[in-house]
Amino acid sequence: MNNATYAKLCGGLALVWALGLMFIPPFATTVEGLMLLFLSTNAR
Amino acid sequence: MLKIILQILGIMVLLLAVTLVTLTLKNRNADGPSVLFPGGELVSGQLHQGAEPDWSFTDDVFTIELQTADPVSSRRIFIMESDGKVYVPSGYMRSILGRLWKDWAFQVEDGSSLVVARINGVRYERNLLRLQDPAVVDGVAAKLAQKYAGGATPDNVAQIMESVAEGDTWLFEMAPRSEQP
Numbered sequence: 001m002n003n004a005t006y007a008k009l010c011g012g013l014a015l016v017w018a019l020g021l022m023f024i025p026p027f028a029t030t031v032e033g034l035m036l037l038f039l040s041t042n043a044r
Numbered sequence: 045m046l047k048i049i050l051q052i053l054g055i056m057v058l059l060l061a062v063t064l065v066t067l068t069l070k071n072r073n074a075d076g077p078s079v080l081f082p083g084g085e086l087v088s089g090q091l092h093q094g095a096e097p098d099w100s101f102t103d104d105v106f107t108i109e110l111q112t113a114d115p116v117s118s119r120r121i122f123i124m125e126s127d128g129k130v131y132v133p134s135g136y137m138r139s140i141l142g143r144l145w146k147d148w149a150f151q152v153e154d155g156s157s158l159v160v161a162r163i164n165g166v167r168y169e170r171n172l173l174r175l176q177d178p179a180v181v182d183g184v185a186a187k188l189a190q191k192y193a194g195g196a197t198p199d200n201v202a203q204i205m206e207s208v209a210e211g212d213t214w215l216f217e218m219a220p221r222s223e224q225p
Contacts, residue, residue, distance in 0.1 A: 006051055013055060014062045021066045028070075031063055032079040039080075039136075039145055 072117070076109045076162065082117040082148075083109075089165045096220065099125040101164075103191070108132075108163045112148050114156040119148060123163070123218075124187040131175060131184045132161075134214045135207070149214050161218060168218070175215040181208050184215055 001009070020027045067081045077083035086109055102108075102125045110132060111118035124131045134149035136142030143150070152159075157172045175181060182201075185208065189200035207213040 001048075001051065006054075010055060010058055014058055017059055017062050018066045021063060022070060028067065029079060032067065032081065035063070036080050039141060042141060 077119045079120065082119050083111075084118065085116050086111045086118055086160050086162045086167055089162050089167045092166050092168045097168075099128065099130040102130060105163055106191075108161050110148075111160040111162070112151060112156060113158045113160075114151070117148065122188070122192055123161075124184055124191060126180070126183040126187050130218045131187075132172070132216050132218060133188060134216070135212065137214050138210070138212050149216075152216065153214075158221065159218070169221055170218040171221045172216040173219050175217050176208075178205075178209075181205060181215060 021031065022028075067078065071078050071081040071083050074083040075085070075087045102123045105123060107120045108123045109118050110121045121132050121134075124133070134146045137146060137149065152172045153174060159170050159172055161168045161170055175184065182205065185204040186196045186201050188204055190196040193200045193204065204213065208215060
């Protein structure tokens with residue numbers, strides 16, 4: 001994958017991800033749950 | 045091959061950064077916290093006035109919302125009742141991630157102890173006092189183990205007592221505002 005394609009992929013993913021977090025509550029809750037699991041496992 | 049691995053890592057870091065920024069901005073002025081990210085001032089809900097409640101009802105409450113005053117921010121937190129008083133814990137206090145995650149507890153320790161707790165939709169104005177008396181910690185640790193650690197077995201309670209004694213877990217009494225440290 002060349003740099004231009006990679007940059008477009010990153011931009012698109014970031015946009016879709018952010019919109020999902022903002023407007024799809026179950027998605028945001030799932031992501032937060034995974035982060036909480038990571039923190040409670042590793043923050044020792 | 046190395047380039048592909050780096051590109052995948054880059055995407056993972058990007059998504060983590062987008063998540064942190066998006067959810068921080070989304071929640072920071074909200075009326076209460078999300079699962080993990082701090083919210084803003086607790087606005088809705090009746091403000092409790094009058095006599096101290098019988099805090100035993102919190103045995104059926106898994107988490108409460110706790111708002112600190114300076115700076116104004118709120119988070120979800122465990123709650124334990126013991127001997128008629130009510131307590132909140134803050135764990136991971138000696139780790140780097142814990143210091144970032146539980147910054148509110150350090151702010152309370154530094155003097156910003158006035159808080160508002162919202163429990164079952166009712167707001168309570170309280171004052172957080174760090175608990176270090178082993179005689180009291182014993183009962184609170186037992187309740188913490190019973191509610192959140194799979195049962196108040198001697199091993200679980202001893203583990204929590206040790207964590208408190210070593211400073212990994214901090215306990216605060218949610219005292220009435222009339223009580224000063």
